[in-house]
Amino acid sequence: MLIDFQKAAEILKNSQNIYVISHQSPDGDTLGSGFALVYFLRMMGKRANLVCSDEIPEKFKFLAKWYADDDFEPECFVAVDIADKALFGEKTAPYAENIELCIDHHISNSLYARNTLLNPKASAACQVLFELFEFMGAEIDKKIATCLYTGLATDTGCFKFENTTPEAHFAAGKLISLGIEHFKINRKMFDEKSMARIKAEQILISGMEYFLDGRITMICITKDIMDKSGLDENEFEGVTSLTMQLEGVEVGITLKERSNGVYKVSMRSSGKANVSEICSLFGGGGHIRAAGCTVEGSLDEVKARLVSAVEKAVEALEN
Amino acid sequence: MLIDFQKAAEILKNSQNIYVISHQSPDGDTLGSGFALVYFLRMMGKRANLVCSDEIPEKFKFLAKWYADDDFEPECFVAVDIADKALFGEKTAPYAENIELCIDHHISNSLYARNTLLNPKASAACQVLFELFEFMGAEIDKKIATCLYTGLATDTGCFKFENTTPEAHFAAGKLISLGIEHFKINRKMFDEKSMARIKAEQILISGMEYFLDGRITMICITKDIMDKSGLDENEFEGVTSLTMQLEGVEVGITLKERSNGVYKVSMRSSGKANVSEICSLFGGGGHIRAAGCTVEGSLDEVKARLVSAVEKAVEALEN
Numbered sequence: 001m002l003i004d005f006q007k008a009a010e011i012l013k014n015s016q017n018i019y020v021i022s023h024q025s026p027d028g029d030t031l032g033s034g035f036a037l038v039y040f041l042r043m044m045g046k047r048a049n050l051v052c053s054d055e056i057p058e059k060f061k062f063l064a065k066w067y068a069d070d071d072f073e074p075e076c077f078v079a080v081d082i083a084d085k086a087l088f089g090e091k092t093a094p095y096a097e098n099i100e101l102c103i104d105h106h107i108s109n110s111l112y113a114r115n116t117l118l119n120p121k122a123s124a125a126c127q128v129l130f131e132l133f134e135f136m137g138a139e140i141d142k143k144i145a146t147c148l149y150t151g152l153a154t155d156t157g158c159f160k161f162e163n164t165t166p167e168a169h170f171a172a173g174k175l176i177s178l179g180i181e182h183f184k185i186n187r188k189m190f191d192e193k194s195m196a197r198i199k200a201e202q203i204l205i206s207g208m209e210y211f212l213d214g215r216i217t218m219i220c221i222t223k224d225i226m227d228k229s230g231l232d233e234n235e236f237e238g239v240t241s242l243t244m245q246l247e248g249v250e251v252g253i254t255l256k257e258r259s260n261g262v263y264k265v266s267m268r269s270s271g272k273a274n275v276s277e278i279c280s281l282f283g284g285g286g287h288i289r290a291a292g293c294t295v296e297g298s299l300d301e302v303k304a305r306l307v308s309a310v311e312k313a314v315e316a317l318e319n
Numbered sequence: 320m321l322i323d324f325q326k327a328a329e330i331l332k333n334s335q336n337i338y339v340i341s342h343q344s345p346d347g348d349t350l351g352s353g354f355a356l357v358y359f360l361r362m363m364g365k366r367a368n369l370v371c372s373d374e375i376p377e378k379f380k381f382l383a384k385w386y387a388d389d390d391f392e393p394e395c396f397v398a399v400d401i402a403d404k405a406l407f408g409e410k411t412a413p414y415a416e417n418i419e420l421c422i423d424h425h426i427s428n429s430l431y432a433r434n435t436l437l438n439p440k441a442s443a444a445c446q447v448l449f450e451l452f453e454f455m456g457a458e459i460d461k462k463i464a465t466c467l468y469t470g471l472a473t474d475t476g477c478f479k480f481e482n483t484t485p486e487a488h489f490a491a492g493k494l495i496s497l498g499i500e501h502f503k504i505n506r507k508m509f510d511e512k513s514m515a516r517i518k519a520e521q522i523l524i525s526g527m528e529y530f531l532d533g534r535i536t537m538i539c540i541t542k543d544i545m546d547k548s549g550l551d552e553n554e555f556e557g558v559t560s561l562t563m564q565l566e567g568v569e570v571g572i573t574l575k576e577r578s579n580g581v582y583k584v585s586m587r588s589s590g591k592a593n594v595s596e597i598c599s600l601f602g603g604g605g606h607i608r609a610a611g612c613t614v615e616g617s618l619d620e621v622k623a624r625l626v627s628a629v630e631k632a633v634e635a636l637e638n
């Protein structure tokens with residue numbers, strides 16, 4: 001059932017011994033909203049823990065600076081930033097059937113919880129939570145503000161992406177006014193790279209291929225490249241934005257070899273070409289600006305098929 | 320004389336035939352506030368032109384989309400984002416002695432204008448202008464909002480830097496609510512790079528030197544490197560942020576060869592080390608996080624002297 005702030009506030013007020021659940025492969029928004037809610041509930045005198053199927057990545061551990069696991073039997077389960085049961089992950093999957101409250105911003109939310117506080121126009125789950133706290137007249141402290149800001153900033157690419165709403169800016173302004181170290185958070189989230197990551201990006205950029213005068217770019221992360229680099233496979237994750245930095249690029253293609261002859265493909269668009277349509281030609285899909293598919297064959301075959309399909313789409317833009 | 324919004328509004332209301340002046344080597348804030356003010360004055364029925372000693376860089380030409388030079392004799396000169404007479408540049412220098420109103424946010428403003436509307440706490444001159452327009456009860460349209468947002472975003476690194484105030488976020492939120500294409504502006508300002516720029520960055524990153532386990536990084540832009548790359552010298556401008564992307568780096572040093580044996584040095588700090596102090600050892604200065612100096616000698620000598628000084632400062636941080 002979709003509920004409003006009033007009802008969500010009542011649920012929180014009437015609950016004790018709460019597990020707040022973040023989604024698997026946790027990001028800044030699910031952890032930001034998760035820790036913010038735990039800190040808030042503890043401030044209200046309740047017992048609350050954050051649970052997540054996966055380890056908290058090193059990058060986000062600062063959110064847990066004021067946190068230690070408590071030992072109690074949970075009576076109430078609240079999910080944050082989790083659009084569907086499938087996203088809980090192994091460890092927290094058993095709770096997925098018994099979620100009292102879900103706080104989310106994904107339009108795709110499958111309404112699996114008994115009560116869902118959903119704002120599909122919000123830039124982040126942290127935005128929804130921020131507004132709930134405001135509705136409740138809660139005094140947000142610096143640690144809660146740090147968590148909420150982190151979710152807002154990470155889900156909007158530091159207020160750079162199209163999903164950045166006026167309300168996200170208004171919330172960020174209020175959070176900053178509480179004296180959080182937004183500069184340090186942003187440096188950690190957006191600027192800092194490990195030496196290994198810098199090397200991985202170097203390898204990919206120097207091997208980038210260009211088509212139609214740079215209107216299409218492509219990087220191929222083969223097992224061979226990964227092996228020869230001596231770098232961990234993780235260093236080659238999340239690199240699709242590299243394909244989009246060239247001025248004038250319409251579509252960026254990232255190929256990643258899964259097993260011999262199987263390639264996972266990510267496509268990004270500057271906004272004109274519809275990469276969801278292109279990927280659907282290969283049995284995939286997604287959004288206009290970001291989509292994916294899986295293609296099998298030899299590397300040369302796979303590249304040729306993809307480039308040919310993308311070229312057609314990009315050439316059609318001129319008509 | 321420092322003035323308030325009331326007085327600044329009166330000056331604008333009582334003026335006709337206005338030249339709005341942006342500083343030399345124009346950036347997003349001086350052009351954003353310049354064009355915003357010109358569009359605003361024209362909306363008020365006045366004649367107004369933007370004048371600048373240098374060409375408008377390609378990157379910022381979209382701000383002039385609704386602009387054409389008018390032909391009139393100027394009676395009133397308004398400077399935006401210009402802290403000192405020395406920053407007008409050759410073409411507009413003659414007007415510097417006769418500035419009726421300066422709108423600025425630099426604490427270093429030398430108060431050369433007859434009237435100065437200054438808010439040294441504002442993130443950008445565009446912030447000051449936004450607040451002036453609000454004070455005047457002006458209806459800001461989409462083109463003015465586009466200009467103001469661009470100045471705000473560029474001067475704060477898309478709301479990433481320490482100088483991002485709550486008010487900057489509040490203003491950005493209001494500007495976005497007017498329907499501007501902030502996504503496209505941000506892509507142009509922060510993500511897009513020319514092929515030549517991508518190559519220049521590749522060259523610099525692959526030649527980066529590391530000291531004290533990566534707590535110090537250094538890039539050297541020698542004439543030899545520039546010549547061999549075949550790239551325009553401009554492609555090697557504004558690259559100091561490359562030295563700061565390594566996780567754990569405390570000080571990034573960028574050396575640029577001016578003429579044989581003369582090196583311009585830029586230093587950046589993650590916040591702990593005071594690079595202004597380090598640069599003052601070489602007769603330079605600046606701020607804690609960003610400073611510069613000029614050092615003469617052979618490349619090896621210059622590098623050794625700089626690294627030695629920075630190592631001492633970084634090692635002292637542990638005490």
